[in-house]
Amino acid sequence: MRTRSIIPAAAAMLVAATAFAAEPTRWLNVQVNAVEDQTEVELHLPFALVATALESVHGHGLEGGKVSLGHCNVDIDWPAILAEVRRSPDGLAVKVKETDGSVVVTKQGGIVLVTADEVDGELAHVEVRLPEQLLDAFVVDENDRLDLKALVGALERFGTGELVRVTAPDANVRIWVE
């Protein structure tokens, strides 16, 4: 009788312990390899540190974890574009070809893949791989400010593996989450 009551209690405690176990620290990694300078920079930062720093930095268009997109001087309707990407089915979503390069945005299996290739200038190749849930965190307010802190929070929750890879003759950049 006593054993019977102990087993369910132990099982419940085990489940509770698993549920409340501390989540492992998530890390944002950045690797920059400047080919000309033969310099390599590696950053391995806990998301808590990135979020804290973002919230604390004021200036250079950044205020309270939000970055002003007005500096880009480009009139882009971000919410509309992101909503369109979210709505679009798997497969080819957007393909833009200009004289100096091309951009292809595809969505496959919950992952949005952005590929940009420069055909002029530095001939850079950029690959951005984002989980679809991250698109919800691209919040641009009425003052054209992107909520970078929310984006980092979403990256911490949903980002896994490689997010950005830039390959250019003078530098290579890799950003990933683990």
Next chain:
Amino acid sequence: MTNRQRGASTLDVVVLAALLALLVAPLFMGWLVVDVRTPAPDRVNLKIPVPLGLIRLGLALAPDREMTVEAPAELRRQKDVALAVLKALDDSPDGTTFVRVTSPDARVRIAKEGGRLVVDVDADDARVRCNLRADALHRALARWDWQHVGPDLALDLLSAVGPGQLVSVDADDARVRVSVF
């Protein structure tokens, strides 16, 4: 003959006790030890142990205005960032390398080891290593008013880092160690 006539007077005992206290007190204070060594031909082997308590006492007696300067405006603006980043670094797990820079002429590493922030710069002509206790450093900087840079801040920071080796410099022409015990 009374006892008083045979032995020391009360005044003698008080003076003796005070002298003894002054001699023994530094043993219980924190010590800053600066060790400088240079190679031949100008060989120098200098080891200066300084009790932190006595420095604090000396600085307390010195005119405050002479030794305090206003903190630069840029530094004051970074208060929140510095405190927040230090707190986050302190909360990070031990054994983490946060930053690593490798270039042809220098290697830089910022890591957390044994609860301490370690900054390691290995250049062609010298190797510099700093150890700081992140939690104590955060407390010392949180206490600071971020308006004035003076001896109090320097001592607070020195007290915050110890005990252990604070700075080591290994260069071709000198070897320097600064430790707090």
